[in-house]
Amino acid sequence: MAGDTNYVRPINKEIEEVFDPAMNSFFSHGEAIRWILKDENGKVIGRVASFINKRKAYTFQQPTGGMGFFECVNNRDAAFRLFDKCRDWLSGKGMQAMDGPINFGENDVNWGLLVEGFTHPGIGMNYNPPYYREFFRILRVQVLF
DSSP states (O other): OTTOTTOOOOOHHHHHHHTOTTTOGGGGGEEEEEEEEEOTTSOEEEEEEEEEEHHHHTTSSSOEEEEEEEEEOSOHHHHHHHHHHHHHHHHHTTOOEEEOSOOSSOTTSSOSOOOSOOOOOOTTOOOOOTTHHHHHHHHHHSOOO
16 A cells, blocks of 8 residues: 555554454354465565354355455456455355455454545554445445355
8 A cells, every 4th residue: 555645554463363263252153264465476465354253144144254354456356366265265164145344353343445534544444445445346246156
């Protein structure tokens, strides 16, 4: 997000705690996985996570998993490679739908997609550059499963 004055890098410790079974009680009734995407030169150009909260997944008409912690360069192909990883993993775990961007935990932090009012994010807020809106809009109208 170089050059974006509104971007504030997430605090590593807070992100790591979400994915640490010793720190996140949601692992007692769920599971999570993360991926990074590198370009042909080995430079990281994106990341994403996918998760299943088994207490919530089966309360929907279709079993629904989640995806979040998405960060990606402004490249549709890269974004959709990350989305596809989430979809494929969730499908392999029996999920029929995917919600996102959401958090693997309580829905009071790292939740949702900012579509207007781009300012420095507050504590627990993820920052979504304006181009994410189009990625998620296209994703929403596609049949994922």
